[in-house]
Amino acid sequence: MESIDLLSVRLCWGNVNFDYVHSDSIGNSGGILCIWDPNSFRKDSVTVSDYFVIVRGVWIKSGMDILIVVVYAPHDVRDKRLLWDYLSHVSNQWAGEVVMMGDFNEVRYKSDRFGSNFNAHGADIFNNFIINAGLEEVPLGGSAYTWCHKSASKMSKLDRFLVSENLLNTCPNISAITLDRFLSDHRPILLREASFDYGPTPFRFFHFWFDVDGFDKFVTDSWKDAPGDDSNAMRNLCGKLKFLKVKIRAWYADYRNNSKGSVTNFKEELRILDELIDKGNGSDEIVNNRLEILGKLQQVNKAQASEVAQKAKIKWYVEGDENTKFFHGMLNKKRSQLNIRGIMINGTWTDNPKAVKQEFFQHFRNRFDKPPDQNAHIDMPFPNSLSTDQQKDLECMVSKEEVKRAVWDCGTDKSPGPDGFTFGFYRHFWSTIENDVFEAIKYFFHMW
Incomplete structure (x- = not known):
């Protein structure tokens, strides 16, 4: 991509309403093309380098000043370190929000690589750059790796979105996802703001x-x-x-x-x-x-x-x-x-709320379903065994005092189950609900 013409950009964008800036390639690698809709984003200034394109402007809908950085990082360790220092300086000097994206040619954790050596020193420098620039990585859904060698023997997560912390706070529904790779050795990554309806908000008891x-x-x-049910406590x-x-x-x-x-x-x-x-x-x-x-x-x-x-x-x-x-x-x-933005189902990323809930239901149903009636038997003598008094002590019914002590030993903000009522609630209204709680525990023991 030594040079680029207007017609090629138009074919890439899909219509005539666009603005763009680009950085030419160096040999067979590099090259950055950044395109946007001028009705959504107004450009104020740009900075173009061999390894990045910076566009400063305003997001028109919200009036927010935003710095967009598209990165194609070098392989050389020294050049990368110079790039991190410069981008950190640019980010800290900017008063608005920041979005950095692209191929950073570096991983953050050992799990981000498969089939190749992990450079802990390079990862530490990269992670320090992210912290010093005041950025947060947007969780990436879909495939775990964004780059794959043609032999499929090596894979890495090199592409990512880094945004300013305040942008992540004010736009909590921002998420990122990998797309299909096809002919490229990199998977495209997509940043979006989308919320999914997973049904009613779970109940939570508040102590105030x-x-x-x-x-x-x-x-x-x-x-x-x-209403009560006397047949089942x-x-x-x-x-x-x-x-x-x-x-x-x-x-x-x-x-x-x-x-x-x-x-x-x-x-x-x-x-x-x-x-x-x-x-x-x-x-x-x-x-x-x-x-x-x-x-x-x-x-x-x-x-x-x-x-x-x-x-x-x-x-x-x-x-x-x-x-x-x-x-x-x-x-x-x-x-x-x-937030759960989606899950992998049989190797395919799914964010459909109905499919996600069904997959979670089947997972926990398989884990906690009634076990088969085949009981395990150990055919060997044990030198030590419980006495009759110890057996009775284990099998006897717990008392109300023991139940109350167990409730008081737990943190007030914690919940004993998925009903949303905290232990603080049970303590506060213990005199009201004590009998019903104890009868339910007795019923549970009798079932076993």
Whole structure:
């Protein structure tokens, strides 16, 4: 690709509405072509090198300043190190968001190579460059390797997307995927922002609800109103928890709507009181009213902060003003890292929610299905055996005190199962649910 003409670019892009910049190839390797839709991205300036193309501009839809870097890294270790230093400098000098992409000709981990030697020193330098540039790698779905030798004896993950940390926070649905390779020795990689509907959001109990007036009575009354099943204590407990989840979801929706309205009202009341105080009408009654409203507003803000902290699984004890944007960004980043964007099914990458859920269901069904009736027998004498008292002790029913002690020994934020109720919930409402929990455990032991 010594030079490129407009017609070739148009054939590559598919229509006449485009802008582009390119870097010529060096011999049989290299060469970069960067094309974009001017209705989506407005170019401000470009920098072209043998090993990269930098395009600075604005993402028109959001008005976000963005630095796009397309890389075709050299093989030489010294040249690569110079490239990493320069790109790190460029990234740190840029005030907006950064997206780097392309063939970096380097791996990050030993698992990124197959059939060839892993250069730990080169990987360390590359990883340090990513950290120093303030970048995060976008998880890549599909094939584990992006480059394959024609003999298929060597494979490596050389191609990737690196983006600024803030971009990953503000756009948590960003994901990357490998495409089919066909004639090239590299698989194309695609960066996209797409969310998939995997059904209703799983229920999660939040501990700040304990501090909401009337919540304890609401839960206690709902538990008493829940339909029971006297024939099966385990099903009875699960049914009551399911009933309670439905009730709490409805309660929480009303609570959030009311909280938004309350915050608006509190702020308006504060504004009116501040105007009176500024005019010299700051009586004791007005000052006390202002302090009371401030207390209510802080209580709402504290509840919101507690919710974010539990979602992010971090400790948050901050006096005064909270850096809400920072913690929401941390939460979005964690969600992005934990998101399941697809899975390999029989060697094919699938992101269809229905197919993904079915594959997970079959996997766990095969693992936890009832084992066959063939029992294992060990035909050998054992010099030591349990006494009769020890056998009785193992087979006896656990007591309520033992069950309670087991619950109290677990962390409050953890959940004993997939129902979303934490151990903190069980502790707080133990007097209400104790009998149902114990009866379910007794029923479970009798089954075995």
